Amino acid sequence: xxxxxxxxxxxxxxxxxxxxxxxxxxxxxxxxxTPSRDAAPEDVCPTHALKxxxxxxxxxxxxxxxxxxxxxxxxxxxxxxxxGFHWAQMTSTSLPDAFHHSVHVRVVDAGDCGACLNELHQLxxxxxxxxxxxxxxxxxxxxxxxxxxxxxxxxxMKETLEEAFQSMPTPKRxxxxxxxxxxxxxxxxxxxxxxxxxxxxxxDIAIPGCxxxxxxxxxxxxxxxxxxPENPLDGRVRK
Amino acid sequence: xxxxxxxxxxEQHEEMAVTVEPNWIRIAAPASRLPELAxxxxxxxxxxxxxxxxDPKTQSLxxxxxxxxxxxxxxxxxxxxxxxSIPTISNILFAADWQEREMEDLxxxxxxGHPQLGDFxxxxxxxxxxxxxxxxxxxxxxxxxxxSRNLSTPRIVEASGSFVMPIGPIFSGTQEAIQFGxxxxxxxxxxxxxxPFYKYRAVEKLLEGQTPSVALLIAExxxxxxxxxxxxxxxxxxxTLAGAPVPPRVRLLRVFWAEIERIRSHMQVLAGILExxxxxxxxxxxxxxxxxxxxxxxxxTGHRYLFGLVRPGGLSRDWSDTEIENIVDxxxxxxxxxxxxxxxxxxxxxxxxxxxxxxxxxxESASTHCLVGPVARAxxxxxxxxxxxxxxAYDQITFDVPVQAEGDGYARFRQLCQEIVQSYRIVQQIPPxxxxxxxxxEDFGITQAGTALGYAESPAGAVxxxxxxxxxxxxxxxxxxTPGLVNWHAFPQxxxxxxxxxxxxxxxxxxxxxxxxxx
Ligand code: SF4
Ligand code: SF4
Numbered sequence: 001x002x003x004x005x006x007x008x009x010x011x012x013x014x015x016x017x018x019x020x021x022x023x024x025x026x027x028x029x030x031x032x033x034t035p036s037r038d039a040a041p042e043d044v045c046p047t048h049a050l051k052x053x054x055x056x057x058x059x060x061x062x063x064x065x066x067x068x069x070x071x072x073x074x075x076x077x078x079x080x081x082x083x084g085f086h087w088a089q090m091t092s093t094s095l096p097d098a099f100h101h102s103v104h105v106r107v108v109d110a111g112d113c114g115a116c117l118n119e120l121h122q123l124x125x126x127x128x129x130x131x132x133x134x135x136x137x138x139x140x141x142x143x144x145x146x147x148x149x150x151x152x153x154x155x156x157m158k159e160t161l162e163e164a165f166q167s168m169p170t171p172k173r174x175x176x177x178x179x180x181x182x183x184x185x186x187x188x189x190x191x192x193x194x195x196x197x198x199x200x201x202x203x204d205i206a207i208p209g210c211x212x213x214x215x216x217x218x219x220x221x222x223x224x225x226x227x228x229p230e231n232p233l234d235g236r237v238r239k
Numbered sequence: 240x241x242x243x244x245x246x247x248x249x250e251q252h253e254e255m256a257v258t259v260e261p262n263w264i265r266i267a268a269p270a271s272r273l274p275e276l277a278x279x280x281x282x283x284x285x286x287x288x289x290x291x292x293x294d295p296k297t298q299s300l301x302x303x304x305x306x307x308x309x310x311x312x313x314x315x316x317x318x319x320x321x322x323x324s325i326p327t328i329s330n331i332l333f334a335a336d337w338q339e340r341e342m343e344d345l346x347x348x349x350x351x352g353h354p355q356l357g358d359f360x361x362x363x364x365x366x367x368x369x370x371x372x373x374x375x376x377x378x379x380x381x382x383x384x385x386x387s388r389n390l391s392t393p394r395i396v397e398a399s400g401s402f403v404m405p406i407g408p409i410f411s412g413t414q415e416a417i418q419f420g421x422x423x424x425x426x427x428x429x430x431x432x433x434x435p436f437y438k439y440r441a442v443e444k445l446l447e448g449q450t451p452s453v454a455l456l457i458a459e460x461x462x463x464x465x466x467x468x469x470x471x472x473x474x475x476x477x478x479t480l481a482g483a484p485v486p487p488r489v490r491l492l493r494v495f496w497a498e499i500e501r502i503r504s505h506m507q508v509l510a511g512i513l514e515x516x517x518x519x520x521x522x523x524x525x526x527x528x529x530x531x532x533x534x535x536x537x538x539x540t541g542h543r544y545l546f547g548l549v550r551p552g553g554l555s556r557d558w559s560d561t562e563i564e565n566i567v568d569x570x571x572x573x574x575x576x577x578x579x580x581x582x583x584x585x586x587x588x589x590x591x592x593x594x595x596x597x598x599x600x601x602x603e604s605a606s607t608h609c610l611v612g613p614v615a616r617a618x619x620x621x622x623x624x625x626x627x628x629x630x631x632a633y634d635q636i637t638f639d640v641p642v643q644a645e646g647d648g649y650a651r652f653r654q655l656c657q658e659i660v661q662s663y664r665i666v667q668q669i670p671p672x673x674x675x676x677x678x679x680x681e682d683f684g685i686t687q688a689g690t691a692l693g694y695a696e697s698p699a700g701a702v703x704x705x706x707x708x709x710x711x712x713x714x715x716x717x718x719x720x721t722p723g724l725v726n727w728h729a730f731p732q733x734x735x736x737x738x739x740x741x742x743x744x745x746x747x748x749x750x751x752x753x754x755x756x757x758x
Contacts, residue, residue: 025534028542046453067456067547068555108409109416111438114754115463115544118507121413122533125526139411156362156437157416160408186457191372192441211463213543 027213028066031059032082040070040079047179047186050079061087061208062182062196085213088220092204102134103225106144108164111151111193116178116211120148128214135221141167146224149197152180152187158194165201173224175205177217182206241283241311248279259312262628263692265303267317270325276316277304277328277335284308285622286609288720289338290705291346291373292690294319300346300374304328304335305692305703305720309627313692324349334609337728338720345443347371360436373444401429408437415753419742426738431731438757446717451477451551451685454714458704459546461719462755464507467500468697469704469719470549475630476693476706477551481685488674489553490632495563495669496536496554497631497695498662499570500545503532504698505613505655505662506577508750512652513584515747516593521580531573539566552683563670574663581656594648598733598745601646608729612700612722614749617654618646624696635672638665648748655750685712697722699752723755 031049034040039057042050049063050070057079070079109117123130124137138144147165151157165174176197179185187193197203207220245264249257256267268276277286284306294301302325304316318325327350329336339350340359350356357363361370407418420432442461446454451474458473459466471493478485485493506529513522537543539562541555548555558566584590600610605618615622623640625633641657643650690707700722707715726749734745 025537025539025543028537046456065456065546066542068541069452069547072550072555106409107413109414109438109753111440111757112415112754113460113463113466114415114752115460115466115546117413117415118464118544122526122530125530126523127527127530137412151438152440154438154440155365156439157408160416160437164409186453186460187440187445190441190445192439192444210460210546211544213537 026215027083027085028209029081029083030061030064030066030087030209031070031079033058034080038077038080040075040077044069044072044075047183047188060183061179062206063179063185064208065179065185065210067210085215086219087209087212087216088205088207088223090204090223091198091206092202102136103145103221104136104138104143105146105148106138106141106164106168107148107150108157108161109151110149110157110161110197111154111180111187112178113151113180116150116180119211119214119217120150120177122214123217128218130218130221133218133221133225142169144168144172146173146175146221147201148175148177149181149201150177152184152190152193153195153197153200155192155194158200161197161200173204174201175207175220175224176203177207177220178212179208179210182208185210241308244283245311245314248276251279252276262312263315264312265315265317270318270323273304273316273318274326274328274331278331280306280314281332284311284314285611286332286334287313287701287703288718288724289335289342290315290718290720291342291348292705292707292716292718300348302342302348303705305705307624307628307703313628320348324351326351327353329353332609333607334725334728337724341724345371345373347374360439362436372441403432417753417756421734421739421742423739428734428737428739428742431734433727433731435727435753436757438753440758442758443717443719446714446719449714451683451708451712451714454706454717455549455551456547458719459549461721461758462697462699462723462752463544463546464504464752465500465697465699465702465755467496467545467548468695469702469721471497471631472693472695472697472702472704473706473717473719474549474551474693475695476691476704477683477685477708479691479693480687480689480706480708481552481683481712482687483552483683485552485631486677487632488557488676491635491669491673492554492557493549494632494636495666496540496545496548498665499532499536499566501662501698502570502574502659502666503529503536505659505750506532508747509581509652509655511747511750512594512648512744513590515744516590518584518587518590521584524580525577528573528577532570535566535569535573550683557676560670560673563673567667567670570663570666574659577659591649593741593744594652594748596645597648597737597741598651598748599645599647600729600733602644604729604732605646608732609725610700610729611725612697613654613658614651614726614729614751615700616641617643617650619644622701624694624701628694630694632672636665636668648745651748651750686710688715699723699750699755700726719758721755721758723752724758727751727753727756 034057036055047063049060181197205220258265287305290303300320302318306314342348343356344360401424404421408416416437418434421428422430455470459470510522510525533543600618602619621642638661688710693704703720705718
């Protein structure tokens with residue numbers, strides 16, 4: 001009872017679209033496609049996310065780990081940087097109707113470094129308060145609508161991930177969170193990594209970022225719930 | 240004191256070759272003498288771990304047993320492998336148990352007398368015995384694909400009605416993947432097993448052949464929540480290899496951010512403890528303050544978890560004096576309410592009941608596991624690399640290292656609260672010490688092959704990193720000994736004879752990262 005009252009004494013923390021208009025510290029941003037003559041060279045990128053074509057240095061967000069090496073001081077030309085967090089992408093073409101009721105989420109850690117998981121965990125804090133959107137984490141596979149997978153899918157987690165997917169009822173969605181889950185990220189060449197999530201189970205929503213900040217994760221959930229018009233597939237996220 | 244003991248030990252082993260390097264003493268010992276040396280060092284030296292390295296003369300594998308002490312040099316016992324077995328020291332220093340198992344799995348080194356080898360890092364259901372992926376310089380590693388998984392854990396307890404309760408590797412919330420087997424005859428946990436390495440990403444193998452710049456990016460992704468400390472430890476090894484002194488301003492700013500990381504990481508563990516005891520209101524309040532710290536880091540470094548901040552020889556950016564002072568002020572406003580919340584908890588009896596005399600780890604147990612970090616200090620071990628082996632600018636700063644005696648859940652809780660206060664004290668001392676910013680940073684390059692050690696006291700404890708680089712500055716071999724690897728080993732001890740419902744609380748008070756253990 002005591003803590004309940006103390007809780008009421010605290011100022012309201014939840015972000016509203018108005019308070020989140022300044023992105024200071026809420027999102028790290030990411031490199032933006034840049035005209036080749038002003039862009040950093042392809043080979044500064046440790047994960048081969050930079051690819052030049054038609055005079056533009058494009059960024060493959062499934063590979064970018066936001067290390068900012070393409071912005072480092074010693075470079076003559078740097079990549080442009082974009083603010084924002086609307087990073088979630090639909091990757092399945094035949095997505096059934098959006099979930100409009102409350103959504104139960106099961107999280108599988110398939111080799112996460114801890115940061116992607118912590119950003120998911122932050123969603124439950126009063127700042128983002130996931131619950132107000134009708135989203136809850138669930139322990140029971142039979143109740144889960146959405147499977148969230150983080151990490152590069154290690155060899156030892158592959159079967160567990162397959163089983164977790166199989167044990168969920170349909171309709172279900174799979175949300176791959178973080179660059180590791182989309183491409184293996186910096187771990188893609190490790191012998192102990194079985195490959196990105198979509199090599200193991202079908203992925204419906206991809207959220208790039210290392211880690212994607214909570215606002216980007218919310219963006220993904222809103223996409224699942226039909227609250228945001230889906231982005232056109234722009235070829236940056238693997239199908 | 241330690242120097243004397245070391246001299247005394249060396250006198251008894253005159254026949255062994257001793258190499259003295261700055262802050263390093265290496266003793267080349269025949270394998271048969273290892274247990275004797277280890278037991279002589281054990282009372283005063285902490286066992287850091289086993290570092291595999293190439294013998295520069297023969298290019299064959301040898302093991303370096305690393306020990307460290309307060310204000311003494313680091314001691315390494317070099318043991319040649321010669322494809323024979325090495326006597327186990329896990330009976331003398333229990334801390335060596337997991338590291339020997341790891342060496343056996345990854346390098347196929349046999350340890351004579353070790354009770355349980357095999358099926359550790361590489362789960363037998365996926366990898367054939369003897370795969371030894373780290374031994375050869377090759378990516379062609381055979382993988383079994385057909386055999387089905389065996390989730391059963393070995394059983395120790397042989398009482399009637401006893402059973403093993405498996406938990407994991409998937410949990411209900413956002414916990415990391417690991418598996419526990421709790422043996423029980425009813426309400427009480429009689430024995431606990433851990434099956435880690437579900438998340439094994441082979442970081443140490445991946446580091447081979449990388450440039451320092453990329454190696455740091457990998458290091459910070461070993462454990463994302465203590466990323467800065469991991470990359471700092473590794474950067475120091477590279478900087479020693481390059482022989483380039485780090486500018487004083489950078490050294491101070493590294494301490495600055497390392498302490499902010501400690502505060503944020505401790506907050507996260509505290510929120511976890513509160514959540515496990517069902518106190519969701521204060522848990523949420525602390526979690527919101529953790530978010531404030533993440534936003535502060537994000538706004539000023541470009542990354543909420545400080546990834547990409549440590550660069551070889553420096554930091555990826557600098558800040559103006561006003562910015563630094565603003566950060567200190569902001570920290571003050573974030574910490575003030577947290578202090579009020581945490582103080583109020585010490586009067587909350589139902590909270591104290593859940594933590595007091597729960598999950599107790601005795602000083603003796605903590606010593607034989609050679610524990611590190613807040614978990615060790617909560618069990619009465621005053622071990623902290625910032626004081627034992629000051630690095631960066633810690634020798635210019637005044638701070639205390641709190642220690643608790645009880646070793647229970649409440650001691651670990653208090654330990655974290657007190658460390659936050661000290662970290663804030665450190666951060667406050669930094670602005671007036673900062674020399675003016677350098678106009679440009681020097682180019683960083685390693686031109687000489689060699690092996691160097693780098694270390695840092697991460698929020699969870701000592702991160703010790705041993706890097707061998709070639710003359711082009713590429714990593715040849717790298718060993719990263721993390722607090723997760725050391726501290727998880729003792730966790731099963733602490734849950735024995737406690738009730739099932741205490742398990743998640745005890746787990747939360749340890750605040751351990753699985754990614755840090757699995758690597
Ligand atoms: S931020 Fe890093 S990973 Fe992303 S494109 Fe730039 S260099 Fe590549
Ligand atoms: S994407 Fe980045 S933050 Fe997420 S698990 Fe991978 S390394 Fe960690």
